[in-house]
Amino acid sequence: MSPTPEERRAARHQLAAGPSTPAGRRGPSRGHKKPITVDAIIETAFGIVEREGYEALTMRRVATVLETGSSSLYAHVVNKEDLDELLIGRLCAEITLPEPDPARWRQQLTGVCAQLRDQYLRYPGISRAAFAAAPSNLDTLRVSEGMLAILLAGGVPPPAAAWAIDSLTLYVNAYSLEVSLAAKRQSRPEDGWVVSREELLTRFAALPDTFPQTKRYAAELTAGTIHDRFDFTLGLMLDGLPIS
Missing domain, CATH: 1.10.357.10 (Tetracycline Repressor, domain 2)
Incomplete structure (x- = not known):
């Protein structure tokens, strides 16, 4: 059985983050696009903030840019707060x-x-x-x-x-x-x-x-x-x- 989003989040707090397991897409892309990963979600979120500002960042907006359904994101990210934590962590990693x-x-x-x-x-x-x-x-x-x-x-x-x-x-x-x-x-x-x-x-x-x-x-x-x-x-x- 695949780990739950909560288990994935707990693992990120205990071990160095490695490549994330791809999740199958749900929604309009019907599996024809590149699989969703945590890195893909983070990069897409950064792109949204850079172009439109942080106020525009929602889980639905990220899903739209990735041409998928929100449920595909929740296979990796617990909620918006979890995504925020990932973004700040990625910026801190550059320091x-x-x-x-x-x-x-x-x-x-x-x-x-x-x-x-x-x-x-x-x-x-x-x-x-x-x-x-x-x-x-x-x-x-x-x-x-x-x-x-x-x-x-x-x-x-x-x-x-x-x-x-x-x-x-x-x-x-x-x-x-x-x-x-x-x-x-x-x-x-x-x-x-x-x-x-x-x-x-x-x-x-x-x-x-x-x-x-x-x-x-x-x-x-x-x-x-x-x-x-x-x-x-x-x-x-x-x-x-x-x-x-």
Whole structure:
């Protein structure tokens, strides 16, 4: 008897993922197309997110692109949440983890967070899939394991290191989602409220005198690139950690 989707998912959390067993197609293709595999589902899902954004990703949409029925997908993927976990795990698998260096632990951790950010930004809005998800996928756990090792090597006490991972990944997820949302809005002509730095400076200069600090420090409020602000925020978070 073939393993159930739940058994397949449990196996993925215990062993390194290998080639998935093809499932017979059901639906309009009537077996004339390439068999469905976990890899085919993941690649198709990434393509949908890249072209249409994460909001467009549903099990039905994946099945449509693969020219099959949804039941063929459920032979490999338990549900949408399972697919989300697979996608985030695949992105995490691309991250290079350094050998922890006590003298460079801040730079190393910033580098890992920047890699994760860049992976998320490849697929608009996909970091939404990482919110409220426990890191049970082995590829995702590999990243948190690497981050923990770096923090401990830097002398951060285990309780603070554990919570720092949660805080850092939450910020990376939120940052990536905000950047994706802003880019999507800027691409739509009807969203004229998305303004440039120059327009913001003009608007701040025209504010009434009840906003004296905003008018005075308009340049500072609008300075820097989004990645400059990303690095600044990570620095604040890391500098605030206790060192034993």
